[in-house]
Each structure stands twice: as structure tokens, then as C-alpha cells.
Amino acid sequence: QQQVKQSPQSLIVQKGGIPIINCAYENTAFDYFPWYQQFPGKGPALLIAIRPDVSEKKEGRFTISFNKSAKQFSLHIMDSQPGDSATYFCAARWMDSSYKLIFGSGTRLLVRP
């Protein structure tokens, strides 16, 4: 049973476009939602994170939107660049733990020049 559902599996945009990656969760016991970026052959890197009491968070060209009532959150990449081509993972952290993250299945993003 997948507790954090991520879509789409893959995404292709042109340079300058705004790719949007969506995640949905069922369990209300999650209290923290980070996103990770992974380049081929490398480990994931923490990109940006949000708590459910905030509806939006921006860091540079990356924005998380959070809809608590719908149990959905999404990552937007403004003015996307070929260097943003990577796999992106959303995750959700259990409220009763400081370490148990449940990861989505990942979205492979390709930004064409």
C-alpha cells in the first residue's frame, strides 16, 4: 500500500517552463513534507520542505504548495533549466517519529534546452 502517491512518473518540459509534480497522502499522522532531488549516480539531496500549517513555501526557483484539506502537496520549478533535469521525490514524515519518512515513487524530469 503506497502511502504517498506521486505523479507523474516522468515529465518533459522546455527550458523556461514550469514543471509541476504532485503528491497525495492518506494518513493525517504526517507532520512534515520534504522534497529531494536526485541526479543520476548520486544520492538524493534535500531540496525544500514544508509543514502542514503553511500553504506555500518558496526557495529560489522552487515552490511547494500545500493543501491540507485535500491532503495534497506539489512542487513547482519556476523558469526551469536543463540543469534541473533529475529525479524528484516527495516524502512525508510520521508525526510520532523524528526519522521515519515515507517516500513517493519519484518523478523523472527532463528539461529540454
Added chain:
Amino acid sequence: NAGVTQTPKFQVLKTGQSMTLQCAQDMNHNSMYWYRQDPGMGLRLIYYSASEGTTDKGEVPNGYNVSRLNKREFSLRLESAAPSQTSVYFCASSAMGSGQPQHFGDGTRLSIL
């Protein structure tokens, strides 16, 4: 700084063989993690260590053991490797109170025949 270093980078084992994956971090982080990454499944937590001398099971601990040797090092052992353990293994670390893994190694690609 090297960050999180994993060895080896690649390994092929035969079913039933044993092996230890090594991980070391030089950021003075308290918490360390072992994840496995399989296609289409995101990352799944195998074991976690909040601090030197403590370890806890994650989502998929069966078939694995860990040792937190000191603050820097956290090893993962496969006592009797099985083909189902073919995966990419990532070690990660985080500072106390950060709430999620912050820095990942580049992974160990393990194939079990």
C-alpha cells in the same frame, strides 16, 4: 569536506554470501540512516541510528543488521544475501533535531546472483 562516504560503490555477491556496507560522515551529525532504493518504489528505511550506541528498525529491516561503531560510522551487514536484496543502498546523516535525512552518500549498487 567529503560529507557522507560509502564503500564499496559496486558489489556483486552470490546468494548466501555475507557482506558489510560501510558508511562514514564527517559533519559531526548525530543521526545516521540506511535506505534502499528500488525502481518505482522510492527510498525505504532499513535502519536508523539516532546517536552513537542506539539503533532502530525501519520499514524493511529483515535480512539486515547494523552497527553504529562510533559517531562517524554506521555499517550495514547482510548475513546471508538473497536476490531480493539486489538494490542501491544509501547511507544518510542529519544533525540533531533536523527531522529528516539531510545528506546522502552516493550509494552502493549491490547485485546478488
